[in-house]
Amino acid sequence: MQPIPLASLLPAGFDPTTCKLHCAVFNGENYPIDVLANDPEEWQRWNSWRGDKNDFNRQFIFSLAQDRHDPALWLFGGIWQVTARRPDPRTFSYDVVPRHDLMGPFVRRLYIRLHLAGRQRRRTMESCLDEMAVASILEEAFVGDPFPGHDRINHTLADLQVIVRQQRPDWRIALEHMKGVYVIHDQTTGARYVGSAYGDTGIWQRWSTYTATLHGNNVGLEELLQDKGEDHFRLNMKFALLEFWSMRTADAHVLQRESYWKEVFNARLLGHNKN
Known part of the structure; x- marks a missing residue:
């Protein structure tokens, strides 16, 4: 079956060149999909973190949380608008606000298939968009893995x-x-x-x-x-x-x-x- 491109779900007129992808992965302590599911304030902090470089240097952040079991599967974590930037590295240097008007109903429901090569997890969206496909859309927002038996x-x-x-x-x-x-x-x-x-x-x-x-x-x-x-x-x-x-x-x-x-x-x- 032909995969559904993510581009077909983007809002009309939305320009991918205004977005940076944030492909959040395990940080040594927490899995991003658990943070996204259980702690909205902490998830916002994950999207406001600046490393050594000014990676979030565009208007929007398109956030994704890596699945615990499949590294090529990502749960949509919302589109965030960057309202302010500070030059301080390795701290929460970005002020971000969620844009619920931009794909808000898909947050914690839309799974995206994306195979990422290399270690860079903050990419320009247009460079990855053709490789991003809809994997599934949940009926209810993800709250964690169900009881396995x-x-x-x-x-x-x-x-x-x-x-x-x-x-x-x-x-x-x-x-x-x-x-x-x-x-x-x-x-x-x-x-x-x-x-x-x-x-x-x-x-x-x-x-x-x-x-x-x-x-x-x-x-x-x-x-x-x-x-x-x-x-x-x-x-x-x-x-x-x-x-x-x-x-x-x-x-x-x-x-x-x-x-x-x-x-x-x-x-x-x-x-x-x-x-």
């Missing part, structure tokens, strides 16, 4: 912090009234920690404790946090469910299965479990 969770602590902060209903409903055994694995070393949610504490509540404390009040993880630091924890510690049951399941069964998985992964000797 209990057996497909493989998310970093940073991911869970966003999900808990949003109180995402699909995630909460799926996990709030479930007991389970989970594993937290360090992406840099492969070392694992096995834990469980039982008693009156469902998986959602247990994992919410991790998003607040990082270590979940576990001695082995507290030691790792002190050694590696918060950034390592947020970006490299991934959560997955090993088994899950209804809240009617006996705690003794949950604890028995937790012990089993500790043995399977040798989590006491090679991981972060201390008991």
Whole structure:
């Protein structure tokens, strides 16, 4: 099927030569698509940042947030008008305001396909426009990846912090009234920690404790946090469910299965479990 060119959606009379593209990518701490979905003020700051050069030297910024899973897929983040510029590098030197009258209904709904070569993420729009195609248009504004299913969770602590902060209903409903055994694995070393949610504490509540404390009040993880630091924890510690049951399941069964998985992964000797 022939792709739909982005140019066909641009407002009548809109001149691409008045625009700079801002193709926002992971900055080492946050994914731009999460910022766009959850924090409008922070997303505005992403579009007001000046690096070493005066990249946003045109009237408008056409902003895009890279998808977490497909580097050639971008979520439309709005057209911003630059109302003032300051020469200070590496700070928020641009004053920008959203132009809701310019493609406003497509913000957080329009996915654009664009393959970018090289490291430059601030381009003249006319140089890329012929390569930009409509990938899809969502019925509702994007608010984050949907709950993938209990057996497909493989998310970093940073991911869970966003999900808990949003109180995402699909995630909460799926996990709030479930007991389970989970594993937290360090992406840099492969070392694992096995834990469980039982008693009156469902998986959602247990994992919410991790998003607040990082270590979940576990001695082995507290030691790792002190050694590696918060950034390592947020970006490299991934959560997955090993088994899950209804809240009617006996705690003794949950604890028995937790012990089993500790043995399977040798989590006491090679991981972060201390008991």
